[in-house]
Amino acid sequence: MKRIVALLVVLLFGCTAFAQFSDSTHYLVKYASTGSINRTNDGNSYLLNNNFGFKVSKKKITFNAGASYVYGKQNASLTNNDVSAAVDFNLYTDTAQIYYWGLANYDKSYSLKINNRFQGGLGIGYDLIRLPNAVLNITDGLLFENSNLFLHDTIQDIYSTVRNSFRVQYKWTIHNIIVLEGNNYFQNSLMHGDDFTIRCINSMSVKLRSWLSLTAAMTYNKLNRTDRENLLFNYGITFEKYF
Template sequence: MKYVFALLLILTTFTTASAQFSDSVHYYGKFASMGSINTTQDGRAYLLNNSFKVGVSKKKISLNGSGGWIYGQQDGTLTNNDFASALDFSLFRSVRQIYYWGLATYDKSYSLKINDRFQGGAGIAYNLLDSKKAYLSLSDGLLFETSNLFLEDTIPDIYHTFRNSFRLLYKFVIHDIVVIDGAHFLQNSLSLGRDFNIKSTSNLSILLNKWLSITATLTYNKLNRTGRENLLFNYGLTVEKYF
């Protein structure tokens, strides 16, 4: 949990400093609550997926913090208790086609058998499209990872590795009503070829007004080191505000 507190402290410090020394600071907030309940004569299953994102930006730099918690059970058996948090920054993203990024994440996942995992690193990105209604970016960089995993549910696996992190990021707005966005990562270990992570999130939102939308989200995660993966489809409400 010390990594979570560190991320929140950095975000708070940056936000306070920006508000004091700049008149062109912009803020962003987003919260989504999704889930599903299925009850039949043969069983009961439910899943809750809550996430948030906050950000502060100026002309040349932006900083974002995000977090999420997924909890689920099936017939009284725990299937998901997954927590993730992240802090990222972008330098020159809004003024240059090529920009720089940094990232720090901390997560725990019952479904993927992650007891603790921290990643931190930086890299370079390229904007293929960058307009109000169409955004497409490719990035690559180097991450350091320290992990405490479970192999075959009970065998501890504590290790460190460097990873190449490739990302595809996009957002498209159709007729100011439909929004399609997503972020997809492929992270390969530099020391072991069969050690790789896949993270994929795709969202489809229908805007009810400027700050409220109905959102469907498809999330896929694969941790090849533990042989675990999950695929989640949720729908619910998203509150999003720029100010």
């Protein structure tokens, strides 16, 4: 497991493909650093959110990899120490609107009481809209999950389950300057009706250069099994480079 986690962290968190390419290979490197600092007479808090991604794209297949790290404190008390790493691929069919996907993901989260969690699965996706400046698609599939959680802070809950994973993804570019994009997931266990997770990642970026943007991002996570949730809203900069 340690080798798998190390590989995922090195490969890092990537974005799902937003465009079909020619037979030549294209690459994308992306790094975003956002955060917030609040200091008053009554206390102080800060939050740092770092994401790094790498993508390889061809006409009929894309490969994405990357990682994110969130760290935060409030009045010297730890609030976030959250790591996520993932690899995934999309395989496009001759029918341009339909594709297949595969995913492997590792999480460790102080705020959500996840000691270790691994997910892996396969599914199908469908493009509702695919234009040069706008993409909207939905995906669905099955994930196998093996988790080590903390219930009531000290009680360990080690279990495995199979989840249905449903996602809505979008990206909209306005005048090549403003970019709105998001990934929103609902993953419910097929074995336990009260076991579900919600993850929403949405952002708005304003391009200053082709490779540099100001970014405001909102991330929401809910893990029903541990009865934990977090909401992160922060702002910062994004670097991205195609080659």
